[in-house]
Amino acid sequence: MLTNRQLFLDHLAQTTDFPLMIEIVNAEGIYMYDPDGKAYIDLISGIGVSSVGHRHPRVVAAAKEQLDKYMHLMVYGEYVQSPQVKLAEAITKTLPDNLDAIYLVNSGSEAVEGALKLAKRYTGRPHILSAVNAYHGSSHGALSAGGNEIFKRNYRPLVPGHSHIPFNDMAALEQINNQTAAVILETVQGEAGIRVASQDYLSAVRKRCNDVGALLILDEIQAGFGRTGKFWAFEHYDVVPDIVVSAKGMGGGMPIGAFISSKAIMDVLKENPILGHITTFGGHPVSAAASLAALQVTIEEKLPEQVAEKAALFKQQLKHPKIKEIRNLGLMMAVAFESFEVLKPIIDRAIELGVVTDWFLFCDNAMRIAPPLTITPEEIKKACSLILQAIDEVTD
Structure with a gap:
């Protein structure tokens, strides 16, 4: 054998x-x-x-309890499922008031894909700006936003309209302009070897986005859910993003992710076309139940x-x-x-x-x-x- x-x-x-x-x-x-x-x-x-x-015993218990009720029922967004809505409510309580709409997906890469689509759809603009040595995932859109050519060159052509600026470089922020749909940054660059955004830099990015009407997406797939000493890493800064993406530690060991924004921004996915972002397994009830338990453990402990x-x-x-x-x-x-x-x-x-x-x-x-x-x-x-x-x- x-x-x-x-x-x-x-x-x-x-x-x-x-x-x-x-x-x-x-x-x-x-x-x-x-x-x-x-x-x-x-x-x-x-x-x-x-x-x-x-x-973790509470995560295991939550998953087992949900298994005894139901697993997959329907593609995301059609049925009212208790694990999803309770998790969404709990996540919004950890966030500023403008981040009150949660789209549950399967992974960090999918969360980034949804966030990039949302920014383009909301602004009507074609361009995405991200950082040199950023890592946002391995799917085509996420890889296009990634900032290391070694991991990209053999998969070109990638999604057009992406460009990259040095992280923590004030002068480069002039490249954010009226064609920029969004700037996507890791609050802490992970795969670059833990490069932490400075307060001045992140504040300047936020101001520049406001000035030109671009959205700020913060990727907290690695940094979120308590890893940095705050529930969200951007809480270390006087900065609030328009969209935040999460995954990894969010699930307590189960696969799940999310892109999160305001209701006003997120609602554009409902029309022209309807079903602007679709996922079959996003917010799977067992993963959502486990994620809620992990969130509660993180806060209560x-x-x-x-x-x-x-x-x-x-x-x-x-x-x-x-x-x-x-x-x-x-x-x-x-x-x-x-x-x-x-x-x-x-x-x-x-x-x-x-x-x-x-x-x-x-x-x-x-x-x-x-x-x-x-x-x-x-x-x-x-x-x-x-x-x-x-x-x-x-x-x-």
Whole structure:
């Protein structure tokens, strides 16, 4: 009989020639377990997904309870489904008053696609502006908004009307003009290696959008739902977007995303044409129920309020001559080394020692740290000790 590892290689489409190939049979809290019972500390939360930990009991209970009622009933937007409407209500309570209309989708990429379509439809304008080294997803529209040519060049032609400006560059904001439907930015650039927007920059983007009538879309697919120490990362700034997109940590481990705007803006999807954005599985009732539980856990367990202290502990513990810099906003962290050639053996050895980290798509000399927000101080110290051990063992 073929092993799961061989079946993985034989029948699942591969994304690289070097997958991690860790086989996991169970996960709980910050830990994942292989078939031999070896525990791995998950310091990347499945890339920002398991913010309340793997299989949080309230998330599991909510999903099971919904399974006993119904699963898919109808394409999104036709039937009144309790998990969807309760989740939408709960999300709006975390947001400014102008962000009161939630369109539930399946993923971050789809949320970005919906947001870009919405901006074009509302403004009647053709142009989208985004940032160099932005990552907004892998579908054609989201990839067009992405800002790294290496990941785009072999898929051209992409969606026309996209251009890119340097992140945190004030002078480049002059490119926002009366043909700009929207500026889409990550409040914290994730795959660029945790590049945090400055207060002055984000305020200037907001003002320029207001001046020319463009919409501001903030991508909080990685940064939202408590990751930075606020429920939404833009709460660190005196700036409110016209559209915000969310996914990843939103689902408590289940697939879900959303693009969120005002009723006035969102209503343009209802006509000319009707069904301006369609999704069959968006807001799936089981995912929506899990997402509501994850939101409630995040708020009721005061997870965002604990983030700053936990991030400070990581920075205190991770001191080593090989570590050149630590960039972060909350528990969205990049631990920078001299090069990928230095970093990769450290990551590999850390996995052998039982700690899973990663690097960034557009910043391969920095280690990604984005643990479940539920991680304890003792677990942080244990994980950091193993990372330091890995550094010592593989570097001179």
